[in-house]
Amino acid sequence: MLLPIQNENGFDLHSIAANLEGLEETIIFILINRAQFAENRVVYQPHASGFEGAGEESLFEIRLRRHEEMDAEFGRFCVPEERPFMKGLPAAKRKVALPPTGLHIEDFDVVNVTEGILDAYLSLVGEICTKVDDGQYGSSVEHDVAALQAIARRVHFGALYVAESKFQLNPETYARLARAGDRQGLLRELTRAEVEERILGRIALKVEHIQSQINPLVRKSIPADAIMNFYKSSIIPLTKEGEIRYLLNRAL
Amino acid sequence: MLLPIQNENGFDLHSIAANLEGLEETIIFILINRAQFAENRVVYQPHASGFEGAGEESLFEIRLRRHEEMDAEFGRFCVPEERPFMKGLPAAKRKVALPPTGLHIEDFDVVNVTEGILDAYLSLVGEICTKVDDGQYGSSVEHDVAALQAIARRVHFGALYVAESKFQLNPETYARLARAGDRQGLLRELTRAEVEERILGRIALKVEHIQSQINPLVRKSIPADAIMNFYKSSIIPLTKEGEIRYLLNRAL
Numbered sequence: 001m002l003l004p005i006q007n008e009n010g011f012d013l014h015s016i017a018a019n020l021e022g023l024e025e026t027i028i029f030i031l032i033n034r035a036q037f038a039e040n041r042v043v044y045q046p047h048a049s050g051f052e053g054a055g056e057e058s059l060f061e062i063r064l065r066r067h068e069e070m071d072a073e074f075g076r077f078c079v080p081e082e083r084p085f086m087k088g089l090p091a092a093k094r095k096v097a098l099p100p101t102g103l104h105i106e107d108f109d110v111v112n113v114t115e116g117i118l119d120a121y122l123s124l125v126g127e128i129c130t131k132v133d134d135g136q137y138g139s140s141v142e143h144d145v146a147a148l149q150a151i152a153r154r155v156h157f158g159a160l161y162v163a164e165s166k167f168q169l170n171p172e173t174y175a176r177l178a179r180a181g182d183r184q185g186l187l188r189e190l191t192r193a194e195v196e197e198r199i200l201g202r203i204a205l206k207v208e209h210i211q212s213q214i215n216p217l218v219r220k221s222i223p224a225d226a227i228m229n230f231y232k233s234s235i236i237p238l239t240k241e242g243e244i245r246y247l248l249n250r251a252l
Numbered sequence: 253m254l255l256p257i258q259n260e261n262g263f264d265l266h267s268i269a270a271n272l273e274g275l276e277e278t279i280i281f282i283l284i285n286r287a288q289f290a291e292n293r294v295v296y297q298p299h300a301s302g303f304e305g306a307g308e309e310s311l312f313e314i315r316l317r318r319h320e321e322m323d324a325e326f327g328r329f330c331v332p333e334e335r336p337f338m339k340g341l342p343a344a345k346r347k348v349a350l351p352p353t354g355l356h357i358e359d360f361d362v363v364n365v366t367e368g369i370l371d372a373y374l375s376l377v378g379e380i381c382t383k384v385d386d387g388q389y390g391s392s393v394e395h396d397v398a399a400l401q402a403i404a405r406r407v408h409f410g411a412l413y414v415a416e417s418k419f420q421l422n423p424e425t426y427a428r429l430a431r432a433g434d435r436q437g438l439l440r441e442l443t444r445a446e447v448e449e450r451i452l453g454r455i456a457l458k459v460e461h462i463q464s465q466i467n468p469l470v471r472k473s474i475p476a477d478a479i480m481n482f483y484k485s486s487i488i489p490l491t492k493e494g495e496i497r498y499l500l501n502r503a504l
Contacts, residue, residue, distance in 0.1 A: 003470070022470035026288065029281035036278065051326075052345035059346075063326065070318050074303075074390050093304035094311075097387065135349065138326050146398065209465050213458070218255070218274035 006102050011165035016158075017195075021202070023154045028207055028227065030150050031128060034143035035222045038134035039126055043141050063141040064148070081157035083112040085148065103164055104251040111159045111242040111249075117152055120234035128222040155235060159242020166190060167247060178247045186244045196236055204228040258354050263417035268410075269447075273454070275406045280459055280479060282402050283380060286395040287474045290386035291378055295393050315393040316400070333409035335364040337400065355416055356503040363411045363494040369404055372486035380474040407487060411494025418442060419499060430499045438496045448488055456480040 003015040042048050049059040065086050072089035075096035076082045080103060167174045177185040207224035214221050255267040294300050301311040317338050324341035327348035328334045332355060419426045429437040459476035466473050
C-alpha cells in the first residue's frame with residue numbers, strides 16, 4: 001500500500017481505489033509466473049498428493065494449509081484484509097502493531113469470500129496454464145498460494161475499505177438498506193458500472209503491455225481476456241459480495 | 253522451464269540459456285513486488301523479531317528458515333537447481349520423481365552459493381525499496397523469501413547446467429583445468445563477455461519496459477540500473493563461481 005487511506009475526515013475513496021489499482025500488477029505478475037508451469041491437474045486431486053501421512057487432501061491443499069499455518073504464526077491474519085482460506089489456524093506468535101483500522105465490525109471474517117476466490121482461481125489455472133503435466137508440482141502449488149493470497153488481499157481490502165468509505169459518504173441510505181437486510185438494494189447502491197468498465201479496460205491493457213516484448217520461445221504468456229474476465233466475473237463481484245457483508249454487519 | 257535442455261546428444265546450451273532468459277521476468281516481477289513495501293530495516297536486525305520464543309534470529313531469518321523447512325518436506329531441495337539457504341532442514345515427505353539429471357556430481361550442494369546471493373540481495377533491498385518503515389514486516393519478509401528463491405534457482409540452474417554443457421563441448425580442456433585446480437583458468441574458459449553484455453542490456457530493457465506504463469501514484473517502480481548492476485556484480489559472477497565449483501567436483 002503506497003498511499004494512506006485515512007485522513008482527518010475519515011476514509012478517502014480515491015486513495016483506496018489507487019491502492020487497489022496498485023495491486024493489479026502484483027496479481028498479474030504472479031499469474032504470469034504461475035503460467036510458466038503446466039496446469040498439473042494431479043496436484044488438485046484428492047488422495048493423490050504423494051505426501052507422507054496425507055489422506056484425502058490434495059498436494060495443493062496441503063501446501064495452502066501449511067503455508068497459512070506458518071503465516072498465522074507470523075500474524076498475517078491480524079491484518080483486516082488478510083483473510084485466510086483455511087480454518088483452525090494457530091494463534092500469532094508475534095504482536096502485529098496496527099494503527100486503528102477505522103473499520104466498524106467486530107469480526108473481519110464476516111467478509112471472508114475465500115471460498116469463491118478459490119473456485120474462481122482453480123478455473124482460471126486451466127485457462128492460463130498449458131494443459132499438460134510437466135512434473136513441477138512443488139512449484140505449481142507454491143505459485144498457487146502466492147496468487148491466491150494476492151487476489152484475496154485485493155478482494156478483502158476492497159470489501160472492507162470501499163464499503164466503509166462509501167458508508168461514510170452516505171450513511172443514512174446505507175444504514176436503512178442494511179437494517180432492512182436489503183442485499184439487492186445494497187448491491188445497486190454500491191455498483192458503479194463506469195468504474196468497473198474502467199478497471200476492466202485497464203487490466204486488459206496492463207496484461208498486454210507487460211507481455212508485449214516477451215520472447216515466446218522462453219516464456220509463456222497469458223491471455224489478457226482471461227484475466228479481464230476473471231476480474232469481471234470473480235474479483236469485482238466477490239469484492240461487492242464482501243462489501244455487502246460488511247455493510248450488513250457494520251455497527252449502526 | 254519451458255524447453256527441454258537435453259537431447260540424444262547431451263545438453264543443449266541454447267535451450268539452457270533460453271530457460272535462464274525466461275527466469276529473468278520472474279525475478280524482475282518479484283523484485284518489483286517487494287519494492288511495493290518499504291525497506292523495513294528492522295526485519296533484518298537480530299534480537300528484534302518480536303517472535304515468541306525467538307532469540308537472536310531476525311524476523312527475516314525466522315521466515316526464511318520456516319519457509320525452507322516447509323519446502324524441504326515438499327521435496328524442493330531434491331531438485332538440483334533448488335539449493336537451500338539454511339542448513340539442517342528436514343527430509344522430504346514426498347517422492348520427487350525426477351528424470352535423470354545428466355549431471356556428474358555426487359552432491360549438488362558443492363555449487364551452493366546462497367551465502368553470496370543473500371549478501372547481494374540484502375544490499376539490493378536498500379536500493380529498490382523506500383528507505384523508511386511502513387510497518388508491513390510480514391509482507392516484506394514473505395517477498396524476500398520469494399525473491400531469494402527465484403534468484404537462487406536462476407544462479408544454480410546456470411551453475412549446474414551451463415557448466416556441464418560447456419564441459420561436454422570441450423571435455424579435454426575443462427578436465428585438464430579441473431585436475432590442476434586452476435580456478436583462474438576455468439573462469440577464463442567459462443567467460444563469454446559478449447554473452448554477459450547481451451544479458452545486461454536485455455535486463456535493463458525489460459525492467460524499463462515492464463514499468464513504462466506504471467501509474468507512479470499507486471505503484472513504486474525500481475531503477476533498471478540497480479537490477480542490471482545486480483546481474484553484473486552478483487548473479488553472473490555467482491553463477492560462474494557455481495560453475496567453477498561444479499567443474500572442480502565433476503567426475504572425470
